[in-house]
Amino acid sequence: MEKIKLGVVGLGSRGNMLLYYNIVNLQEYYTVTALCDVYEDRIEDAAKIVTENGMAEPFRTTDYNELVKRDDVEAVLIACAWEYHVPVACAAMKAGKAVALEVGGAYSVEDCFLLVRTQEETGVPFMFMENCCYDKCELLATAMARKGLFGEIVHCSGSYSHDLREEVTRGKENRHYRLRNYLNRNCENYPTHELGPIAKLLDINRGNRMVSLVSVASKSAGMEAYVEAHKDTMNPDLIGVDFKQGDIVNTIITCANGETILLRLDTSLPRFYSRDFTVRGTKGFYEQATNLVFIEKEGEPEIFDPLPAYQKLINSGKQYEEEYLPDIWKNITEEQVKSGHGGMDSLEFVEFAKALRSGGEMPIDVYDAASWMVISVLSEQSIAQGGAPMAIPDFTGGKWLIRERKDVVEF
Numbered sequence: 001m002e003k004i005k006l007g008v009v010g011l012g013s014r015g016n017m018l019l020y021y022n023i024v025n026l027q028e029y030y031t032v033t034a035l036c037d038v039y040e041d042r043i044e045d046a047a048k049i050v051t052e053n054g055m056a057e058p059f060r061t062t063d064y065n066e067l068v069k070r071d072d073v074e075a076v077l078i079a080c081a082w083e084y085h086v087p088v089a090c091a092a093m094k095a096g097k098a099v100a101l102e103v104g105g106a107y108s109v110e111d112c113f114l115l116v117r118t119q120e121e122t123g124v125p126f127m128f129m130e131n132c133c134y135d136k137c138e139l140l141a142t143a144m145a146r147k148g149l150f151g152e153i154v155h156c157s158g159s160y161s162h163d164l165r166e167e168v169t170r171g172k173e174n175r176h177y178r179l180r181n182y183l184n185r186n187c188e189n190y191p192t193h194e195l196g197p198i199a200k201l202l203d204i205n206r207g208n209r210m211v212s213l214v215s216v217a218s219k220s221a222g223m224e225a226y227v228e229a230h231k232d233t234m235n236p237d238l239i240g241v242d243f244k245q246g247d248i249v250n251t252i253i254t255c256a257n258g259e260t261i262l263l264r265l266d267t268s269l270p271r272f273y274s275r276d277f278t279v280r281g282t283k284g285f286y287e288q289a290t291n292l293v294f295i296e297k298e299g300e301p302e303i304f305d306p307l308p309a310y311q312k313l314i315n316s317g318k319q320y321e322e323e324y325l326p327d328i329w330k331n332i333t334e335e336q337v338k339s340g341h342g343g344m345d346s347l348e349f350v351e352f353a354k355a356l357r358s359g360g361e362m363p364i365d366v367y368d369a370a371s372w373m374v375i376s377v378l379s380e381q382s383i384a385q386g387g388a389p390m391a392i393p394d395f396t397g398g399k400w401l402i403r404e405r406k407d408v409v410e411f
Contacts, residue, residue, distance in 0.1 A: 001357050007034035007073035009064045009088050010080030011042040013176065014102060018079060019046055021340040022349050024053040029353035033072045034059040039175060064088050068095040075356060078102055081177035086111040090118040098125040100352055101369060103192045105376025109393060112370035116395045119366040127352050127362040128369035130196035132275065133408045134344040136329050138197035140317055141279050141286040143324040143411040145201055149295055151283030156201065158194025159264035159276040165226040172235050182245040186217050187380035188265050189245065192372045194275055198261055201279065205367045205396050206403040208257045215379035216387045217246025222268035251379050291317040326409045351408065363408040370395040
C-alpha cells in the first residue's frame with residue numbers, strides 16, 4: 001500500500017513513544033513528513049528519531065496550523081496536551097487531513113459537539129486512538145460475548161488504576177499537562193481506557209447508547225502525602241498545596257438497553273497497574289485481572305466454598321484463545337509485542353492505516369470519541385453537585401437507533 005504521509009502534533013511522552021516504538025517500525029504504512037510541538041527541543045529529538053530510521057528530514061514547526069495546511073501531510077496524529085485535542089483535530093479536518101486523535105477527557109460538552117459537527121461537515125476520516133480496544137483480553141472477552149457464552153450482558157466494569165504520583169508531581173520538570181489537571185479539576189479525567197472496550201462490547205452508538213451518569217470522588221490525600229514524603233526532592237511550588245483531584249473517583253453509567261457500567265479512576269494512591277475489565281452476563285463472566293472465565297453449566301452443584309473454585313479458574317481464559325481470539329492476535333509478531341503496551345499500539349496503527357487506505361469506516365469513530373471523552377466533564381459536574389445525575393448527550397442525533405455494529409476487528 002502507498003505510505004501515509006503523517007504529521008505528528010505533540011512530541012512529549014506519548015507522542016515520542018508512539019514515534020519511537022511504533023511509527024518508525026511501521027514504515028510499510030507510514031512516513032513522517034512533519035513534526036510540531038511547542039517545545040523546540042522535543043521537535044529536534046523527534047526529528048532525529050525520524051531521520052535515523054531512514055526517513056527524510058521532516059518539516060518542523062511550533063504552530064500546528066502550519067502543519068495541517070501542508071501538501072505533504074495526509075494524516076495528523078494528535079498527541080499533545082488534552083486541552084488542545086479538539087482545536088487541533090478540528091483544524092486538521094477543516095484542512096482536509098485525516099485525524100488520528102490520542103485519548104483524553106473533554107473539558108466541555110460544547111467541545112465534544114464541535115468535534116462531531118466538524119467531522120460531519122468535512123467528511124474527513126477520523127479515528128479515536130483508544131489502544132485498549134485492541135488489547136488481547138478485551139478482544140477475547142468481546143469475541144466470547146458475541147458468541148453468547150456469557151448470556152445476556154447485564155453489567156461491565158473497568159478502571160484506570162495506575163500509580164501516577166511521580167509523573168503528576170514532576171509535571172513542571174517534564175512539561176506534562178497532568179499536573180495542572182490534578183491541581184485544578186476533580187473528575188474522571190481519563191475515562192477511555194476502561195470505557196472504550198466496554199462501549200464497543202455494548203454496541204454504544206450502534207443500537208445502544210449511554211443515557212446518564214453519577215460520579216462521586218473521595219477526598220484528595222494521596223498527592224499531598226506523596227509530596228510531603230518526598231519534599232527534599234520535590235518541586236517547592238507543590239509543598240503544602242492542596243490538590244483538587246479526588247484519589248478515587250467512581251462513575252456509574254446507565255445505558256438505553258438497561259446495562260450499567262462502573263468506571264473507577266485510581267491514580268494517586270500506592271498500587272499496581274490494572275484496568276480491571278470485567279464482563280457480567282446471565283450465564284457467566286470474564287475478569288481481566290486474573291484472565292478468568294466462568295461459564296455456568298447446567299446441572300453442576302452450587303459452589304459453597306468459592307475460593308478453591310476461583311483459584312482453579314485463574315488464567316482459564318487461555319483455553320479459549322484458540323477458538324475465540326481474533327486473528328490479529330494469533331498473527332502478531334514479536335516486534336509488535338515489543339512496540340508498546342504489549343502490542344496493542346501497533347495493531348491499532350495498522351488498522352487505522354488499512355481503514356484510511358481502503359476508504360472504509362474507521363473502527364473507532366468521532367461519535368465514540370465524543371461520547372467517551374464527555375464522561376470527564378459530566379463527572380466533574382456530578383461530583384461538584386454531590387453525585388447528581390447527569391444526562392449524557394446523544395452525539396449521533398438519533399442515528400444510534402439504526403447504526404449497525406462495528407467491532408474494531410473481525411471476530
